[in-house]
Amino acid sequence: MALKLTGTPKSSCTLKVLLTLAEKGISNYEFIDIDLMKGEQKVPSHLAKQLFGVVLILEDGEISLYESRAICRYLARKYDNVGTPLLPDLSNLTKMGYFEQWASVEMAILMLITGEPKNEELVHSLLATLAQKLDVYDGAILAKQKYMAGDTFTLVDIFYMPLMSYMFRMGFGHMITDRANVKAWGRVYKNNFPFNAIRLTKLDFLLPSRIKIFALKPVRLEHCNN
Template sequence: MVLKLYGPDFTPGGSGVVCMVLAELQLPYELVFIDMFAGEHKGAAYLEKQPFGKVPVMEDDGFILYESRAICRYLVQKYPATGLCLMPPETETESRAAFEQAASIEFATFEPYARTVYLQKIIQPLLRLPIDQVVLDRALENLTATLNVYEVILGKQRFLAGDEFTLADLFHVAFGSTLETAGCDLLSTSGPNVARWWREIIERPSWAGLKDGLRKAAAASCS
C-alpha cells in the first residue's frame, strides 16, 4: 500500500519536511491535497484524522499519525534506508542522545523564531494584515542569537548532532527555507559554518525535488 500524506501543495512547514524524509528514504507516497485556503483542514472529515485541524497527516495501511516530527521519526524507524541513518537507533545510547539534544534545540530555539518571521513577513501581508514590528524584531534577535551558537557548534562538527546528517538538521527546512523569501536570509549570512551547513541541507536532492510543489514530488515518487 502506498503511503498517503494529507497536506497542502507548498513546501514551508511540516508537510515539506515529511516529503523530504520520504524522498530520503525513497518511499513512494500519494499526496491527498488539503486546500487550507478553502478551510478543508477544519472540515469534519479531516478533523476525524487530525483533531487539531492542522497539517500534515500520514496514513500507513490504516494507521493514522499526525505531527510532522512524529511522522518523520515513525518513517525512519519503520522504513530504514540502507546506508542512511537519519536517526541513530536507541541501542547507540550516546549518538541517540546527541541526536535528541540537537532535535530539541531546533524545536525550542530555532523553529519558534523562524516560524514567527515567516508569519509576520509572508503570511500577514498575504492576509492583508499589518506586520507587528515589535514581534518581528524580537524573533529576529532571538534567531540571530541561536545561529550565533550554531556557528560555534558547527565549527566543531559537520552537523548539529555530530558528523552525520540527521532529522535534527532536516527539520530546519520547515521554516528556515522561508527566511530568504522573507528577506531575512540569516542562514546564509550569519557565519561561514552556518552557511556551509545550510548549503549542505538545501542542496540535497530530496529538497531540490520539492521545488515544484508537493503534488509533483508525490507523483514522481510513484513513477
Template sequence: MVLKLYSASFPGAGGGIVALVLAEKQIPFEHVLVDLKAKEQKTPEFLAMNPFGQVPVIEDEGFILYESRAICRYLAEKYADQGKPLLPKGSKERALVEQAASVEFGDFHSVVSKVVREAVSKVNRGLPIDQAALDLSLTNLSAKLDVYEVILSKHRFLAGDEFTLADLFHYAFAPVLAEGGVDIMTSKGPNVARWWNELMSRPAWVKLKAEGIKGTVG
C-alpha cells in the same frame, strides 16, 4: 497499501519536512492534497484523522499519525535500512540527535517562526509589520545562531558528522527567511553558513523546492 500523505502542496512547514523524509528515505507515497483555503482540514472526515484540524497527516496501512516531527521519527524508524539514514542506531548517538532536535524545537523554531510571521507572512498578506517585534525576534534568532556557530565548529552537522532529523527539521521555516530578505542563515558565521548552504543544496530539497510536494505513486 501505499502510504498516503495528506498536506498542502507547498514545500514548507510540517508537510515539507515529512515530504523530505519520504524523499530521503525513498518511500513511495500518494499525496492527498488538502485545500487549506477551502478549510478542507476542518471537515468531519479530516477531523476524524487529526482532531486539531491541521496538516500533515499520514495513513500507513491503516495507521493514522499526525504531528510532523512524530511522523518524521516514525518514518525514519520504520524505514531505517532504506534510503538515507536519518537516525543513528547507537543509544549515545541517538541521544545526541534528540538533544539537537529538542534545541531546534525549543530554541530555534520558537524564534524563527516569529521572524517569518513578521517578515514574510504579514508582507504576503498585505498586513503592517510590527517592526519592534521583528527586531526583537531577529536579535533572539541571532543569539541562537551564535550558539549554533560554536556547535557547528566541532562537527559537520548539529548532532555529529552525519545529516539527521535534527538538521532536517530546520527546513520547516528557515528557508522562507530568504523570501523576506533576511539572510541571517548565511551571514552569522562561517560554520552556520557552511552548514546551511549544504542543507540548501541537498538534492531532495532542491527538487522539493522546485516542484512542491508531489506523490511518487497514484
C-alpha cells in the same frame, strides 16, 4: 498499500515529511494537497483523522498519524534500511541523547514571521534573539561538527530546512549567509541531496521535483505548531 500523505507544501510541517520521504527514496505514496484557505482541514472527514483540525496526516494501512516530527521518526524507523540513515544507532544511548537534545533545541527556536508585522518592535526583538541563537550554531556547534546533531546527517537537519528556507523568502537570508558555518551546513545538504530537485530559495535549498512548489515571492506562510 501505498502511503497517503495529506498536507500542503505551504506548511513547514509537510515539507519536513516530504524531505524525509525523499531522503529515504520513497516515491510510492499519494500526496493530497488540501486547501487551508477553504477550510478543508476542518471538514468532518479530516477531523476524524486529525483531531485538532490542522494540516498534516500520514496514513499507512490501518495506521493514521499526525504531528510532523512523529511522522518523520516513524518513516525513519519503518525504512531504516532504505535510503539515507536518519536516526542514530538506537543502542547507543549517548548518540540518542544528543540527537534528542538537538531535536528539542530546534523546537525551542522555531520562529515563523507570517504576513505583515503589526508590532515592529516585537519583530526586531525576535530577530535579535534569533541572531544570537544562530551565532551559537555558527560558532559553538557547526564550527565543531558537520551537521546539527553531530557528524552524520539526521532528521534534526531535515527539521531545520523549511525554517531556513523560509528565512530567505521573508528577506532574512543574510542571517544565514553572513554565518559561514551555518551557510556551509546548508550547502553540504544541498550538494549531497540525491534526488532530482528544484530550487526553493535563493540559496538552493532543495525539495523533490515531484512536489508542486508555490511561487517564489513573499507570501503569508501557513503557521504550524507540530
